[in-house]
Amino acid sequence: xxxxxxxxxxxxxxxxxxxxxxxxxxxxxxxxxxxxxxxxxxxxxxxxxxxxxxxxxxxxxxxxxxxxxxxxxxxxxxxxxxxxxxxxxxxxxxxxxxxxxxxxxxxxxxxxxxxxxxxxxxxxxxxxxxxxxxxxxxxxxxxxxxxxxxxxxxxxxxxxxxxxxxxxxxxxxxxxxxxxxxxxxxxxxxxxxxxxxxxxxxxxxxxxxxxxxxxxxxxxxxxxxxxxxxxxxxxxxxxxxxxxxxxxxxxxxxxxxxxxxxxxxxxxxxxxxxxxxxxxxxx
Amino acid sequence: xxxxxxxxxxxxxxxxxxxxxxxxxxxxxxxxxxxxxxxxxxxxxxxxxxxxxxxxxxxxxxxxxxxxxxxxxxxxxxxxxxxxxxxxxxxxxxxxxxxxxxxxxxxxxxxxxxxxxxxxxxxxxxxxxxxxxxxxxxxxxxxxxxxxxxxxxxxxxxxxxxxxxxxxxxxxxxxxxxxxxxxxxxxxxxxxxxxxxxxxxxxxxxxxxxxxxxxxxxxxxxxxxxxxxxxxxxxxxxxxxxxxxxxxxxxxxxxxxxxxxxxxxxxxxxxxxxxxxxxxxxx
Numbered sequence: 001x002x003x004x005x006x007x008x009x010x011x012x013x014x015x016x017x018x019x020x021x022x023x024x025x026x027x028x029x030x031x032x033x034x035x036x037x038x039x040x041x042x043x044x045x046x047x048x049x050x051x052x053x054x055x056x057x058x059x060x061x062x063x064x065x066x067x068x069x070x071x072x073x074x075x076x077x078x079x080x081x082x083x084x085x086x087x088x089x090x091x092x093x094x095x096x097x098x099x100x101x102x103x104x105x106x107x108x109x110x111x112x113x114x115x116x117x118x119x120x121x122x123x124x125x126x127x128x129x130x131x132x133x134x135x136x137x138x139x140x141x142x143x144x145x146x147x148x149x150x151x152x153x154x155x156x157x158x159x160x161x162x163x164x165x166x167x168x169x170x171x172x173x174x175x176x177x178x179x180x181x182x183x184x185x186x187x188x189x190x191x192x193x194x195x196x197x198x199x200x201x202x203x204x205x206x207x208x209x210x211x212x213x214x215x216x217x218x219x220x221x222x223x224x225x226x227x228x229x230x231x232x233x234x235x236x237x238x239x240x241x242x243x244x245x246x247x248x249x250x251x252x253x254x255x256x257x258x259x260x261x262x263x264x265x266x267x268x269x270x271x272x273x274x275x276x277x278x279x280x281x282x283x
Numbered sequence: 284x285x286x287x288x289x290x291x292x293x294x295x296x297x298x299x300x301x302x303x304x305x306x307x308x309x310x311x312x313x314x315x316x317x318x319x320x321x322x323x324x325x326x327x328x329x330x331x332x333x334x335x336x337x338x339x340x341x342x343x344x345x346x347x348x349x350x351x352x353x354x355x356x357x358x359x360x361x362x363x364x365x366x367x368x369x370x371x372x373x374x375x376x377x378x379x380x381x382x383x384x385x386x387x388x389x390x391x392x393x394x395x396x397x398x399x400x401x402x403x404x405x406x407x408x409x410x411x412x413x414x415x416x417x418x419x420x421x422x423x424x425x426x427x428x429x430x431x432x433x434x435x436x437x438x439x440x441x442x443x444x445x446x447x448x449x450x451x452x453x454x455x456x457x458x459x460x461x462x463x464x465x466x467x468x469x470x471x472x473x474x475x476x477x478x479x480x481x482x483x484x485x486x487x488x489x490x491x492x493x494x495x496x497x498x499x500x501x502x503x504x505x506x507x508x509x510x511x512x513x514x515x516x517x518x519x520x521x522x523x524x525x526x527x528x529x530x531x532x533x534x535x536x537x538x539x540x541x542x543x544x545x546x547x548x549x550x551x552x553x554x555x556x557x558x559x560x561x562x563x564x565x566x
Contacts (some may be wrong), residue, residue, distance in 0.1 A: 151536070176432060176462065177462075178432065203434075219434045229559055249530040250529065251435060253526055273528035
């Protein structure tokens, strides 16, 4: 008898998601976590205001009908071995990382028992979500901090280890709202990673295995460096501007999909973008 | 006897160019205009502070050694027929448009005698330069105004006619400093144009016929839509987010070149970027 394989599910949110109106994104998270049967754990490690921030999410998730919702607040690495917390995580169908400072999440949780327990639940099909700082920690290497509205240069971005739910990519949040193209490009070239996702506020990528769907109000800017013909990363000093030639750029709003393996955008009608043009020519 | 053909020369500046230090960009403008023999006209139509802004440039250009420097201030379309102004333009080797509001430049100058005279000098080899609003007016269709730090949507950008020195492209300025990727993409799709140039502050593109060279402190973000496989411009309403798939992205700093015809980036060593990878693989 073979073990059942579970879908890997993530909801990675660019920050400032709607908590009062339609709650399109948080609704999708709760639905994926089991709907009214959802058992949700809110991880507040990123914030210094865990009660305030956590209770705000409790209200939304309960309003949407999730059956069990609780906060796990970890202030120290010691907290990250708490047996109550581990017990709660082992039953969770949805685990949600709040915003705050991404370096707090990794310095408190990375390689702890809680970290391992969350990864186990991820492998077992629980949906892992994060907003803002909670989004930043999703790849294996994350943007710890960096300058917005800046020309790309090595010095504008500090990278560090992330929690590794979505390896091999770079994620930035509050993307167009804070003018972070330079920062995303720098992270992408420094990593080096092939795909960079710049997620707008109140916008998310919902990941199911290799398929990504964009949901929410804004758009997701995807920079694909795989066909890029040149960058000067190996030649420049920290304060010199980066050059990158021939990267591919997609900007996708709600309902569009993107395949992580083929690196192709998929239109709302299911047609692969690279084939859309041929189709319209053929008609 | 055939008429000599002159190079078409432009210096298009992303705003906030250095006027106190090395003056890399303004220096290049004066050099192209004839160096110490330059005869420079400063067009202050964009600004409501023509004296203040104009005299600032007089100081720089004189300090750099330009022989003749004068301001042409046009407040009305009537001013734009002034015979003194036309006389000055007919002798100018460099014509510089200051910053301010680009709609002032086109509403005062577009299709006037001064406009025609400047175009004639351009065809005769004089270098035309502009910074900020003065950069915006260079294409045939310009961004009149638009939202920065925004998801691309039709409603975020107002387009209008430019002065048409560099047709078929879209130009935005203060680019990464003000987070204008969404605005540039929207302009590009609305135009529709094939190439969008997002020019950083204290950065310029120096155009010689079809060749562009990047000069200055920051970088120029070039979006090439020619190979783009899809956009939803024909399907969406004004307040709905744009989608674009498979555009090409280059970010180029000082010393890099770009060819407007082949749409290829050229490295500082003269190698075409698309061939750089093959070369390094071959070694």
